[in-house]
Amino acid sequence: METPLPWLAPYRDAPLDARVLVPSSKSLTNRALVLAAIAEGPSTVGRPLGSRDTTLMADALVTLGADVERTPAAWTVTPGRRTGTAPTTIDCGLAGTVMRFLPPVAALGPGPVTFDGDEGARARPMGTTISSLRALGVEIDDADRSALPFTVHGTGGVAGGILEVDASASSQFVSALLLAAPAFDHGLDLRHVGAPLPSLPHVEMTVAELRRRGVDVDDSQPDRWRVAPGAVAALDVEIEPDLSNAGVFIGAALATGGRVAVRRWPHETQQAGDAWHRIVRAFGGTSERDGDDMVFAAGNTLSGVDLDLHDVGELTPVVAAVAALADGPSHLRGVAHLRGHETDRLAALATEINRLGGHVTETDDGLRISPQPLHGAIFRTYHDHRMAHAAVVLALRVPELFVENVRTTVKTYPNFAPVWERLVA
Incomplete structure (x- = not known):
C-alpha cells in the first residue's frame, strides 16, 4: 500500500x-470472534468493530474452518475445523491478537498453518507463544527466530495440562492460551512466572468472556489460571x-x-x-x-x-x-x-x-x-x-x-x- x-x-x-x-472495542470483538469459532453452536457478534485487525481475525478464523457471515450490524460465526491437511497461511497484519490468539487454535486442527504479517510484525516478540505451545507438545517450525513467520503443525488436538510461561512481555500470551484452553483435552493449569504481568485488565477481560460462555475458570491465586476442559457455549453479544x-x-x-x-x-x-x-x-x-x-x-x-x-x-x-x-x-x-x-x-x-x-x-x-x-x-x-x-x-x-x-x-x-x-x- x-x-x-x-x-x-x-x-x-x-x-x-x-x-x-x-x-466498538477491538479487544472485545476479537475475543468474541475466537470464542465463537470454538463454541458448540453459532453465535452473533453485534456491533463488531469493522477494522483491519478484526477483519484479519475473521478472515483467519475462516481459514481455520469457521464460517463468518458479515453485515454492518452483526457478524454471525458458525464454528468449524479444517477438514484437509493442505498447508495454508494466515495474514496477521500488525495485529497482536491475531498472531498470538490463533496459533493455539490452529494447533487444534489438522495440518500446517503458517503465520506471517507486515514487516513490522516480524519484529514483535513471539517467543512465549512458540515455547508454550511446544511445551504442550505442538510442533512449530520458526527457524529459531522466535518471531514471525512460523508454522504450526496441527495434529487435531492439544493435550493441555500444567504449563508455566513468562508473559511479562505481553498479557496477550496468557489470553491466547486461556481462550483455547477449554478445547484442550485436559484443560489448562497456566502459571505466569517472571516480572509482573502487564495489562492485567486484558486478562481479566478474557476470563470474564470465558465465564460468560459457561467455561469454568479458577483465577483465585495470583498469576495462576485453571481452565477446565469442556464446551464453550454459543452466545450472542453486543460489543462495547x-x-x-x-x-x-x-x-x-x-x-x-x-x-x-x-x-x-x-x-x-x-x-x-x-x-x-x-x-x-x-x-x-x-x-x-x-x-x-x-x-x-x-x-x-x-x-x-x-x-x-x-x-x-x-x-x-x-x-x-x-x-x-x-x-x-x-x-x-x-x-x-x-x-x-x-x-x-x-x-x-x-x-x-x-x-x-x-x-x-x-x-x-x-x-x-x-x-x-x-x-x-x-x-x-x-x-x-x-x-x-x-x-x-x-x-x-x-x-x-x-x-x-x-x-x-x-x-x-x-x-x-x-x-x-x-x-x-
Missing part, C-alpha cells in the same frame, strides 16, 4: 465541547465502545481546556480504557456520568502527572501527548513492555515529541516529560495507530503539525481522520 502524503492535523484555539460515539479509542477525544478535551461526552460508556467493564477516569483527575480534570454518557472536562490548569500505567500501557501515547502540553513535568512509569508493541513506543514518543522541540527522556520503564514550547514539523507514526492519536492531540495546540501516515488508524478506527476533522476543526 502506498504511503499517503503527510496530513495537516487540525489546530484549535478554543476549548472543545463535543459529544462522540467511538467505534472502545474506551481506549475514546482516549484521543478525552485527550483533546484536556489539551484545549474543554470537555467531551463519550456516548454509551459502559457502567461496568474490564476495558483498560476505563482508567481514563483516574488519568483525567490526575491532570486536574473531572469525569462524571450523564445518563449513558461519560463527560470528561479539563480543570483550570493542566497539571503534570506521575502515573504508573503498567496495567493500561496502550493509553500511554495519548497520555504522553497531553503531558507534553501540561504546566509541569510528568513521569510515566511501568510501561517497559511498550518497546515490544507495534513499534518501540517509548523511543518513538521521545523521538517525535523532541522533534517538535519537546524534552522527553526515556527511563528503564517509561518516560520523563518536561514541557517546552513546541513547533510544527512532520510527526512520524511508525505504522502505529496510537502514535497517530498522540500526534493529533499535540496538533490541537501546535500549528503546522503534519502526521506522516494518519491512515494507520484504520487498524482500530475506520474513518478516524474525517471524524476527527469534523469534531475539532
